[in-house]
Amino acid sequence: MAQAAETKKRGKVKEPAVDRDQLLKAYRSMLLIRRFEEKAGQLYGMGLIGGFCHLYIGQEAVVVGMQMAIGEGDQVITSYRDHGHMLACGMEARGVMAELTGREGGYSRGKGGSMHMFSKERNFYGGHGIVGAQVSLGTGLGFSNWYRGSDRVSLTYFGEGASNQGQVFESFNLASLMKLPVVFIIENNKYGMGTSVDRASASKDLSRNGLPWGMPSLQVDGMDVLAVREAAEQAVAACRSGKGPFLLEAKTYRYRGHSMSDPARYRTREEVQQMRSQHDCIENARHRLEAMGVEEAAFKAIDDEVKAIIQDSADFAQTSPEPALSELWTDVLLPDSVVGG
Amino acid sequence: MATQILMPALSPTMTEGKLARWLKKVGDDVRAGDVIAEIETDKATMEIEAVDEGKLARILVEEGAEGVAVNTPIAELSVNGESVSAPVVMQATPAAAAVVVAPTQPAAEASQPDKDWGETKPTTVREALRDAMALEMRRDPDVFLLGEEVAQYQGAYKISQGLLEEFGPRRVIDTPITEHGFTGMAVGAALTGLRPIVEFMTFNFSMQAMDQIINSAAKTLYMSGGQMGCPIVFRGPNGAASRVGAQHSQCFASWYAHVPGLKVVAPWSSADAKGLLRAAIRDPNPVVFLENEILYGQTFDCPVDDEFVLPIGKAKIERVGGHVTIVAFSIMVGVAMKAAEALSKLGIEAEVVNLRSLRPLDTETVVESVKKTNRLVTVEEGWPYAGIGAEVAMRVIESAFDWLDAPPVRVHGADVPLPYAANLEKLALPQPEWVVDAVKKIV
Numbered sequence: 110m111a112q113a114a115e116t117k118k119r120g121k122v123k124e125p126a127v128d129r130d131q132l133l134k135a136y137r138s139m140l141l142i143r144r145f146e147e148k149a150g151q152l153y154g155m156g157l158i159g160g161f162c163h164l165y166i167g168q169e170a171v172v173v174g175m176q177m178a179i180g181e182g183d184q185v186i187t188s189y190r191d192h193g194h195m196l197a198c199g200m201e202a203r204g205v206m207a208e209l210t211g212r213e214g215g216y217s218r219g220k221g222g223s224m225h226m227f228s229k230e231r232n233f234y235g236g237h238g239i240v241g242a243q244v245s246l247g248t249g250l251g252f253s254n255w256y257r258g259s260d261r262v263s264l265t266y267f268g269e270g271a272s273n274q275g276q277v278f279e280s281f282n283l284a285s286l287m288k289l290p291v292v293f294i295i296e297n298n299k300y301g302m303g304t305s306v307d308r309a310s311a312s313k314d315l316s317r318n319g320l321p322w323g324m325p326s327l328q329v330d331g332m333d334v335l336a337v338r339e340a341a342e343q344a345v346a347a348c349r350s351g352k353g354p355f356l357l358e359a360k361t362y363r364y365r366g367h368s369m370s371d372p373a374r375y376r377t378r379e380e381v382q383q384m385r386s387q388h389d390c391i392e393n394a395r396h397r398l399e400a401m402g403v404e405e406a407a408f409k410a411i412d413d414e415v416k417a418i419i420q421d422s423a424d425f426a427q428t429s430p431e432p433a434l435s436e437l438w439t440d441v442l443l444p445d446s447v448v449g450g
Numbered sequence: 451m452a453t454q455i456l457m458p459a460l461s462p463t464m465t466e467g468k469l470a471r472w473l474k475k476v477g478d479d480v481r482a483g484d485v486i487a488e489i490e491t492d493k494a495t496m497e498i499e500a501v502d503e504g505k506l507a508r509i510l511v512e513e514g515a516e517g518v519a520v521n522t523p524i525a526e527l528s529v530n531g532e533s534v535s536a537p538v539v540m541q542a543t544p545a546a547a548a549v550v551v552a553p554t555q556p557a558a559e560a561s562q563p564d565k566d567w568g569e570t571k572p573t574t575v576r577e578a579l580r581d582a583m584a585l586e587m588r589r590d591p592d593v594f595l596l597g598e599e600v601a602q603y604q605g606a607y608k609i610s611q612g613l614l615e616e617f618g619p620r621r622v623i624d625t626p627i628t629e630h631g632f633t634g635m636a637v638g639a640a641l642t643g644l645r646p647i648v649e650f651m652t653f654n655f656s657m658q659a660m661d662q663i664i665n666s667a668a669k670t671l672y673m674s675g676g677q678m679g680c681p682i683v684f685r686g687p688n689g690a691a692s693r694v695g696a697q698h699s700q701c702f703a704s705w706y707a708h709v710p711g712l713k714v715v716a717p718w719s720s721a722d723a724k725g726l727l728r729a730a731i732r733d734p735n736p737v738v739f740l741e742n743e744i745l746y747g748q749t750f751d752c753p754v755d756d757e758f759v760l761p762i763g764k765a766k767i768e769r770v771g772g773h774v775t776i777v778a779f780s781i782m783v784g785v786a787m788k789a790a791e792a793l794s795k796l797g798i799e800a801e802v803v804n805l806r807s808l809r810p811l812d813t814e815t816v817v818e819s820v821k822k823t824n825r826l827v828t829v830e831e832g833w834p835y836a837g838i839g840a841e842v843a844m845r846v847i848e849s850a851f852d853w854l855d856a857p858p859v860r861v862h863g864a865d866v867p868l869p870y871a872a873n874l875e876k877l878a879l880p881q882p883e884w885v886v887d888a889v890k891k892i893v
Contacts, residue, residue: 186638218675225673234641234678239665245631246666249638256594256620256644279631286626440676441710443734445762 127335129401135177135334136394137411139169142193143391144419145202146365149192149209153369157427158209161238162223165193167364170390171296172197174337174359175264178345182259186234186247187266189224190296190363194266198231202422207429214429218436241274243267244293248280251291251354262290262348269358270301272315281354285322288353292344293319295358296331302367303375316358324356331359332388335397362388453502454523457511460489460496462692463744467491468516469524478506480527487524492576492608492747504529564766567753570721576746578720579609579685582727583647585756587617590645593731596623596636597649597686606651607687607746633659633684637666640682640736647731650686653702653740667736668711683730685739688716689780689831690879692744696867701832703779706738707808707841713762714809716740718783720752722806725760733762740808742781765812767819771799774889775819777842778829779805782880786829789885796886798893808838816842817849826858827888829880834862856892861885 146164153162165172168190176185176197187194195205200216208215208226216226224238234250237243247265254261271277272295284291295315299306312318316328325347329340337359344355362384366373373381395408457467468490474480485497486506504527511524518524573581587593594617599606601614601624614622625632629650636646650656656663667680690699707714713735717723723741730737752758768783769790778786783804790800801819805812820826826846828839839860846858864878 184642216675217673217677220675221673227670227674227678229677234638235670235674237666239661242634242661242666245634245662246638246641248631249635249640250642252635253639253642253644256639276630276634279626279628280635282626282628283631283635440672440674442713443671443676443679445729445733445735 127397127401129398129403131177132335132394132398132401133403133407133411135173135338136391136398137415138173138176138197139334139391139394140411141202141415141418142169142173142196144415145196145206145422146192148419148423149206150365150369152206152210152423152426158223159211160222161189162209162369163190163367164363164365164369165190167384167389168296168298168331168361169193170334170337170393171294171331171359171361172266174334175292175294175341177334177338178341179262179264182232182261183345184232184234184247184250184254184261184263185266186243186250186263187236188240188243188268188271189236189238190268191224191226191236195226195228195231195233195236198228198233200226200228200231200233202418203425206422206426210426210429211431212426212429213432214425219432220436220440241267241271241277244271244274244277245280245283247293248284248289248291251284251289251348252287255287255289260290260349262292262345264292264294266294266296268301269295269297269299269306269315270304270309272318273310278318281319281322281324281356284354285319285324288351290348290351291354292341292348293324293354293356295356296361297358298361298363300363300367300375302371303373305375314358316356319354319356324354325352326356326358328358328360331361332384332390332393334390334394452507453504453527453529455486455500455525455527457518457520457522457524458489458498459520460491460494460498462694463747464491464520466517466519469511469513469518470495472509472513474506476506476509480504480506494603494608500527502527502529564760567755567758569754570751571754572749573720573724573752574747574749575717575720575723575741576607576609578724578752579727579741580611580613582724582731583610584613584616586728586731587613587621590731592643593645593647594621594623595647595649596625596632598625598627598651600624600649605649607743609746610649629655629658630662634662634666636682637662637680640667640680641670641678643681645681645683645731647683647685650684652691652698652743653686653688654698654700656684656686656702663706663712663736663738664709668709671735672711679734680736681734682736683727683733683739684736685727685730686741687743687746688740689742690863690868690875693870693872693875695870699868701740701830701863702738703740703808703830703832704837704841706740707811707838708836709809711736712809713737713807714740715762715807716780717806718745718780718804720748720750721758722760722766722804724752725758726762726806728759729762732759737762740780745781745784748784760806763807763810763812765806765815766804767801767815768804769800769802771801771823773798773800773823774825774827774893775801775803775816775823776827776829776885776889777803777805777816777839779808779838780831782829782831785880785882786885788882789889792882792886793889798889800889805838805842811841811845813845813849817846820846820850821853824853824855825889825892826854827861827885827892828858829861829885831863831879833865834860835865837862859888859892861888
């Protein structure tokens with residue numbers, strides 16, 4: 110697929126158009142996610158959050174950039190590293206944080222936890238704990254758009270680790286065969302838990318993984334929110350116009366371990382430090398905004414606003430009561446309305 | 451020397467078929483590999499090729515003959531240039547002569563938990579399933595069918611016959627052989643409120659997709675605090691067919707019935723199939739619908755009322771009796787009915803409970819029956835370990851221990867992977883005599 114390979118090369122040729130207000134908004138979104146995750150890390154350390162908790166710190170530009178390219182009604186689905194996606198979709202920080210602490214005020218009323226949250230209202234379809242499972246589910250969201258004849262698009266996120274799962278390739282085939290409007294986004298943060306992508310994928314350029322199905326693709330710097338937005342706009346437009354699925358590989362990095370219990374000994378401190386100091390997506394956006402003349406007071410206002418939201422969410426997550434004991438038995442099945450003999 | 455050509459068996463469960471067309475006529479030379487005739491089975495139209503060479507000497511079964519039993523001589527080849535005599539044409543058995551399997555006990559005498567749906571007509575389980583899907587697809591534009599060979603091929607077992615023609619390729623969708631992928635895709639579509647019917651060519655292949663059925667379809671409602679339901683039906687033939695070996699012969703009843711968040715249904719008769727499939731499609735929850743390949747071609751009386759539907763979670767007493775309760779589901783209801791007939795000749799009247807639904811399980815109907823008969827025998831085709839029989843027996847023990855006059859007895863498939871050899875296979879699957887013996891142990 111020479112054409113797709115060329116498309117891939119064009120990934121960064123176009124200097125993204127910079128709109129000050131949009132970039133400020135993106136900056137705020139990324140900062141909100143960063144501060145939320147830092148707070149979640151703190152609450153985990155305090156024993157208020159249990160089980161698995163996978164932080165998105167470092168990868169914020171991916172979801173925020175993607176989100177800039179979609180509209181009302183487009184669907185989003187991802188894996189278990191999902192807090193950032195929920196906030197980017199416009200779900201409330203309180204509801205997400207209260208779910209992390211397993212409280213009644215959480216999006217799943219405490220019954221889902223960090224990996225399992227949903228919002229029909231915000232078109233967020235989870236939050237899935239089994240590596241790769243969300244990729245076929247996300248294909249189904251695209252199927253639903255196709256079936257209903259709508260021009261909505263499904264954004265289906267997964268990590269580079271999941272990209273080796275059989276059902277991911279099954280989904281590529283199905284989506285390409287049926288021309289389903291699905292943007293597959295590989296968030297390549299270089300490590301599937303402790304295994305580096307080099308040790309897990311014979312495919313060295315994951316953006317080419319869609320080529321056997323003729324899927325157009327782009328590889329993009331996932332640490333640059335505008336570059337992501339630019340790629341996302343191309344991908345979403347192609348999907349919306351009925352051309353079938355699109356594959357994006359966003360090269361990104363997570364600063365924290367795979368989950369809270371991961372000491373991350375599989376990489377050096379220097380590697381992490383280098384990414385943080387030279388490629389941080391929030392710092393990048395800030396420098397750009399400063400160059401555009403945004404003043405310190407504007408950043409301060411955003412910082413304060415985000416801080417307040419995070420503090421409120423943390424307070425709410427600790428004061429919202431645990432779910433009623435009767436909740437154990439609810440939501441297993443919906444009542445059926447079949448009238449029979 | 452004449453060589454006979456016999457009616458071939460073209461599928462594991464085929465016992466008879468229609469000789470659709472002769473492609474050679476008397477006097478034609480036939481070489482090995484030549485297509486000589488077309489045969490319609492309950493699943494497909496197949497070409498038969500000659501194995502031997504010679505001249506087609508006589509056609510013994512005419513074109514268009516239905517209900518031709520496997521191994522019936524259908525033609526003769528003259529091998530050494532012997533003279534060709536006038537054809538002796540065997541009259542075909544009309545299709546109407548097909549055996550009608552029906553409950554042996556007259557309906558009037560059976561306890562009737564079902565509403566009376568009025569007029570019935572003889573219907574195969576296959577037709578009943580197709581009709582159920584067609585009726586629900588007419589009723590709700592969000593219902594669609596997908597799976598391997600469901601559209602252009604009309605269904606690997608011909609369950610979806612005619613649906614592509616009526617509903618078109620958007621709603622009757624052929625998938626590649628990719629169970630994990632298309633099941634996940636269907637579950638994703640269901641999360642948005644569409645109502646997919648996923649056909650597994652057989653339930654054996656659902657193991658490829660089990661993560662999506664259990665982790666995604668069954669659990670999402672709970673994990674989302676009730677926000678996101680998954681109205682989907684997983685259906686297809688379950689259990690042993692005939693001589694297809696261990697990987698294609700397995701009962702998944704207890705596997706799926708184990709899972710909260712799923713409903714599991716296992717119909718026996720055409721009425722069960724039609725009424726319960728319609729209910730399954732309308733149900734807002736994921737329903738695993740376990741059919742049986744051997745039952746597909748069997749004929750039962752089925753209500754013709756367009757509104758006919760049966761509630762999930764209600765068992766049916768197929769035969770009333772006072773000496774022992776036999777609990778069965780799917781094809782084993784037929785085995786239980788045959789056993790009940792044999793027992794009746796010995797003066798033992800068995801009450802046969804057709805569970806119909808395995809999750810939820812109609813404990814009440816089973817327990818009420820046992821309170822009357824004081825004895826319980828369960829019959830299932832699957833393995834005994836942690837099986838449905840174990841569950842039913844435990845529920846009876848929990849609810850009616852004091853009514854039992856004897857320990858419950860389980861009849862079940864042998865606890866081995868199913869063998870291929872005919873004699874061993876028979877030895878592994880419950881037969882009516884096993885049920886008779888089990889009953890005799892405790893009555």
